[in-house]
Amino acid sequence: MSYTTENVIQGGSWAFTSMFYVLLVPALILWYAYWRMSRRHMYELAEKLNGPKGLPLFGNALEFTGGSHDIFRNIVSKSTEFDDESVVKIWIGPRLIVFLYDPRDVELILSSHVHIDKAEDYRFFKPWLGNGLLISTGQKWRSHRKLIAPTFHLNVLKSFIDLFNANSRAVVEKLKKESGDFDCHDYMSECTVEILLETAMGVSKSTQGQSGFEYAMAVMKMCDILHLRHTKIWLRPEILFKFTDYAKKQTKLLDVIHSLTKRVIKKRKEEFKSGKKISLVSENSDGSSSVDAVTNTTTSVEGLSFGQSSGLKDDLDVDDNDVGQKKRLAFLDLLLEASQSGVVISDEEIKEQVDTIMFEGHDTTAAGSSFFLSMMGIHQDIQDKVIEELDLIFGDSDRPATFQDTLEMKYLERCLMETLRMFPPVPIIARDIKRDIILPSNNKIVPAGATIVIGTYKLHRRPDVYPNPDKFNPDNFLPEKSANRHYYAFVPFSAGPRSCVGRKYAMLKLKIILSTILRNFRVHSDLKEEDFKLQADIILKRAEGFRVSLTPRKKIAKAC
Numbered sequence: 001m002s003y004t005t006e007n008v009i010q011g012g013s014w015a016f017t018s019m020f021y022v023l024l025v026p027a028l029i030l031w032y033a034y035w036r037m038s039r040r041h042m043y044e045l046a047e048k049l050n051g052p053k054g055l056p057l058f059g060n061a062l063e064f065t066g067g068s069h070d071i072f073r074n075i076v077s078k079s080t081e082f083d084d085e086s087v088v089k090i091w092i093g094p095r096l097i098v099f100l101y102d103p104r105d106v107e108l109i110l111s112s113h114v115h116i117d118k119a120e121d122y123r124f125f126k127p128w129l130g131n132g133l134l135i136s137t138g139q140k141w142r143s144h145r146k147l148i149a150p151t152f153h154l155n156v157l158k159s160f161i162d163l164f165n166a167n168s169r170a171v172v173e174k175l176k177k178e179s180g181d182f183d184c185h186d187y188m189s190e191c192t193v194e195i196l197l198e199t200a201m202g203v204s205k206s207t208q209g210q211s212g213f214e215y216a217m218a219v220m221k222m223c224d225i226l227h228l229r230h231t232k233i234w235l236r237p238e239i240l241f242k243f244t245d246y247a248k249k250q251t252k253l254l255d256v257i258h259s260l261t262k263r264v265i266k267k268r269k270e271e272f273k274s275g276k277k278i279s280l281v282s283e284n285s286d287g288s289s290s291v292d293a294v295t296n297t298t299t300s301v302e303g304l305s306f307g308q309s310s311g312l313k314d315d316l317d318v319d320d321n322d323v324g325q326k327k328r329l330a331f332l333d334l335l336l337e338a339s340q341s342g343v344v345i346s347d348e349e350i351k352e353q354v355d356t357i358m359f360e361g362h363d364t365t366a367a368g369s370s371f372f373l374s375m376m377g378i379h380q381d382i383q384d385k386v387i388e389e390l391d392l393i394f395g396d397s398d399r400p401a402t403f404q405d406t407l408e409m410k411y412l413e414r415c416l417m418e419t420l421r422m423f424p425p426v427p428i429i430a431r432d433i434k435r436d437i438i439l440p441s442n443n444k445i446v447p448a449g450a451t452i453v454i455g456t457y458k459l460h461r462r463p464d465v466y467p468n469p470d471k472f473n474p475d476n477f478l479p480e481k482s483a484n485r486h487y488y489a490f491v492p493f494s495a496g497p498r499s500c501v502g503r504k505y506a507m508l509k510l511k512i513i514l515s516t517i518l519r520n521f522r523v524h525s526d527l528k529e530e531d532f533k534l535q536a537d538i539i540l541k542r543a544e545g546f547r548v549s550l551t552p553r554k555k556i557a558k559a560c
């Protein structure tokens with residue numbers, strides 16, 4: 001056998017490759033052993049938590065199979081096995097996720113000023129929402145929350161009532177063209193986008209064009225992609241995702257979404273520069289607001305609860321007198337004004353916040369209003385009572401609703417709260433915890449490094465809190481029932497320092513849109529709620545669409 005130079009080089013490289021693997025394998029084993037050891041504390045504590053058995057390495061990741069509806073149904077049904085403790089642990093690969101749905105545990109997390117960091121999964125929103133209020137943390141979140149929360153103060157919101165009314169009447173005109181059953185969600189999406197553009201962003205209807213609907217549809221498709229990335233383990237790493245068709249689709253959708261928000265900011269900036277600011281609330285010489293005297297009261301009584309459990313307060317519940325003249329600007333105007341000083345917020349940050357408010361402000365309310373209409377369609381007796389209340393308030397008049405009217409819509413509000421209980425548009429809230437926590441419900445410990453998921457959907461259907469929880473019963477929100485309940489047993493808008501800043505905006509807007517629709521139409525539905533195919537593509541929806549039909553309402557007879 002003769003040794004050529006080539007043979008020698010080949011032999012050398014083979015020896016090098018074998019040596020590499022001989023060293024790599026033990027190195028990997030050592031690294032894995034070290035990594036397991038460093039997480040021993042987590043494994044030991046996790047062992048004591050209940051949860052379905054998973055596979056080695058994958059954990060429970062492979063159980064998230066099928067479409068969005070199957071995943072949602074599986075999670076809800078499999079968790080029932082652990083309802084006694086209301087704590088369910090799963091592993092997604094190396095990640096420990098702990099679902100909580102006992103109000104005492106929910107309070108521990110949501111009321112905390114420490115556990116306020118959003119879970120790692122929210123990073124998929126980054127290309128869309130940047131570091132906006134929903135995702136940001138630390139000092140940035142704190143200072144921006146302080147800036148933004150007052151722009152959704154009740155006094156600011158009351159100045160939007162005319163626009164809420166005008167847009168509600170516009171959607172009624174569009175709905176008149178429908179015959180037979182149709183998906184009301186499309187109408188609700190378009191309407192809520194247009195209202196946001198006109199109110200929070202200050203962009204007039206005449207300059208909006210057709211972009212509202214296109215934007216809403218792009219948001220829905222983006223949510224589909226984000227949901228897939230949350231549930232399909234192979235779509236999570238950026239390095240794999242970017243080679244998929246979904247990544248290409250995402251780029252196109254973000255183009256549609258961002259082009260609207262950029263256009264809105266550009267337009268408002270130009271107007272702002274030319275001195276065209278919206279002055280929302282005129283103040284009297286004594287400093288009091290001239291909008292409506294009713295607002296200077298507590299917000300926790302029925303009719304003024306704005307979706308919050310009675311007794312809970314947050315930074316939206318400050319007294320009107322705490323909010324100075326400067327802060328009485330609509331959302332985008334206030335951000336633009338703040339950016340002029342150059343200290344609090346940059347142009348890029350304004351864009352992130354506009355994207356955040358546009359998303360959070362429309363998709364949630366579109367889902368909430370569509371579920372409400374579905375429930376009215378199913379429960380004709382309950383719809384009768386809502387209509388009776390509206391007839392008492394408005395008689396046969398077509399006049400627009402006032403703020404005072406919305407306070408009198410007590411039964412409609414109970415129906416709305418019951419809808420948000422059974423179908424919370426944000427069905428889960430996720431936080432990463434950086435230190436061990438002891439659960440008040442059972443003294444078990446959830447270890448630092450775990451992701452906590454508040455299961456709002458499950459929490460809102462606890463039979464010990466809401467007897468017969470799968471039955472739509474607006475009386476669950478009679479004042480005496482609410483008063484006797486744990487505050488954290490009803491959290492559709494989350495609660496505590498990271499509660500929803502748009503809570504009051506949403507409730508006021510929903511009351512005006514929905515009352516206007518029910519003053520004009522009766523709603524019907526062929527499906528019952530047990531037939532709903534729910535899916536949680538970030539926002540809770542019906543997989544089959546929100547199909548209802550409408551019949552025009554006869555005006556009530558004029559009193560002689």
Ligand code: HEM
Nearest residue numbers: 133134360361364365368425426492493494500501502506
């Ligand atoms: C029915 C309607 C709505 C529901 C059910 C809802 C629900 C929620 C929930 C549960 C959260 C907490 C999310 C989390 O921690 O992951 C949240 C946060 C937020 N919501 Fe809403 N929301 C609604 C309407 C609105 C509206 C109309 C706006 C704005 C106009 C808005 C703006 C926000 C913002 C900016 C946050 C992030 C707050 C922070 O982290 O400081 N939401 N919302």
